[in-house]
Amino acid sequence: MSEERILILVKPDGVMLGHIGEVITRLERKGYSIDALKVTTADADKLRRHYADLLEKPFFPEIEAYMYEGPIVAMIATGTNIISVFRRMAGATNPSEADFGTLRGDFGREWPDGLIRNVVHSSDSVDNAEKEIKIWFPELS
Numbered sequence: 411m412s413e414e415r416i417l418i419l420v421k422p423d424g425v426m427l428g429h430i431g432e433v434i435t436r437l438e439r440k441g442y443s444i445d446a447l448k449v450t451t452a453d454a455d456k457l458r459r460h461y462a463d464l465l466e467k468p469f470f471p472e473i474e475a476y477m478y479e480g481p482i483v484a485m486i487a488t489g490t491n492i493i494s495v496f497r498r499m500a501g502a503t504n505p506s507e508a509d510f511g512t513l514r515g516d517f518g519r520e521w522p523d524g525l526i527r528n529v530v531h532s533s534d535s536v537d538n539a540e541k542e543i544k545i546w547f548p549e550l551s
């Protein structure tokens with residue numbers, strides 16, 4: 411059990427379809443704090459750093475195109491075990507496989523061409539959270 415912080419992105423589909431409030435509500439209902447929040451946009455440098463592990467994947471151009479579709483809401487949240495708990499709240503990467511009741515299961519969509527629009531990103535480890543906070547909130551580091 412530990413107090414952790416996490417970087418959460420409401421991706422362009424989540425912003426355009428009006429799910430920012432839902433993400434915030436679910437965090438607050440669970441008693442987590444939101445320490446920073448802003449509307450921002452992706453750029454090539456941020457995406458290459460953020461998705462460094464996926465640069466060689468054949469679907470990386472799809473991820474880039476998806477993340478450029480509109481504004482993104484970035485937030486830093488804190489709480490006990492927030493990293494694993496929020497990833498359960500987000501659900502599986504592919505919205506077709508995500509459980510109902512999760513953000514991706516309720517609001518995400520897999521398109522006929524295989525494109526995944528899955529509403530949110532969240533850090534998967536303490537180290538990655540710190541790395542991602544530097545990418546999306548450089549003014550705080």
Ligand SMILES: Nc1ncnc2c1ncn2[C@@H]1O[C@H](COP(=O)(O)OP(=O)(O)OP(=O)(O)O)[C@@H](O)[C@H]1O
Nearest residue numbers: 469472473502503524525526528530531532533534
């Ligand atoms: N097979 C795929 N086809 C298309 N896009 C994909 C595929 N796998 C992953 N992605 C995209 O890349 C993102 C990062 O994939 P990753 O494997 O890190 O999943 P994740 O950790 O659940 O998602 P995220 O890092 O966004 O929280 C996914 O959220 C999705 O937008």
